[in-house]
Amino acid sequence: MKSGSKLEKILSAGHFAFTGELGPPRGANLEAIQKKAGHLKGVVDSVNITDNQTAVVRMSSWAASILAIQEGLEPNYQMVCRDRNRLAMQSDILGAYALGIRNMLCLSGDHQQFGDHPQCKGVFDIDSMQLIMAVKEMRDGKFINGQEIDEPPRMFIGAAANPFAEPFEWRVYRLAKKIKAGADFIQTQCIYNMEKMREWVKRARDMGLTEKVYILAGITPMKSLGMARYMKSKVPGMDVPDEVINRLKGVEKKKQGQEGIAMACEQIQEFKEMKGISGIHLMAIEWEHRVPEIAEQAGMLPRPEV
Secondary structure (H helix, E strand, O other): OOOOOHHHHHHHOOOOEEEEEEOOOOOOOHHHHHHHHHHHOOOOOEEEEOOOHHHOOOOOHHHHHHHHHHOOOOEEEEEEOOOOOHHHHHHHHHHHHHOOOOEEEEEOOOOHHHOOOOOOOOOOOOOHHHHHHHHHHHHOOEOOOOOEOOOOOOOEEEEEEOOOOOOHHHHHHHHHHHHHHOOOEEEEEEOOOHHHHHHHHHHHHHOOHHHOOEEEEEEOOOOOHHHHHHHHHHOOOOOOOHHHHHHHHOOOHHHHHHHHHHHHHHHHHHHHHOOOOOEEEEOOOOOHHHHHHHHHHOOOOOOOOO
């Protein structure tokens, strides 16, 4: 065991993992986290705690991670390169580990110009690839500058992958670089273009990458036709085929959310059978109360005990 986290144990035992997401509140609202956690406890193996997602100020991810632990969840602590230099990053990693956090997702972060403080200065002292390497080096006992750590933070290291960004043929090579840097597991961007995802996974298998890392396929159920159209036209890096739009068009408005859940469950069933996929990362954005329903409908319950 690299970290001994529940997520690592689930994956290393060969179980099909099921992770969720919890976005911290835009305030010091403990009850908001408790409410979301109540829907996820016992349903997911680990829960991503986002770090100022969409470059909008929210409760810090390490603090929300500690609150999640207190609510009986295992956090997957996210850290973005946008907001910290390497001193702050390493300091936060040490503190997070000391407080019981064992999973960490390394990200670049959405650019600040798209958030609620577009005038702020982005740090980007190191990028996500270098952050993965840094966490690996720290787990092995050394800071970025080569000095030894007296009690290394033994994190289970995660990274993100977007199978749909252009140029498509280079995406699998970027995955390979993240694995070489030290990533133990990968969570992908929200998947709607299944044809392209199948090709990306095939390429990863052909290169032997799926034998070196656990890949969790990203699923976000569509709540409505409006959401689908917005994600298709406004969200960078998203690939929403016309067939998804057309399927939702054929459903009356009040039933579109249920149809979105049905589509997500169909994807989960396919990923369960897809060689090279080790689990699902469900990003039910501000829809945490529907996660138990989705998990039940997709046959993801009960979760294995490890």
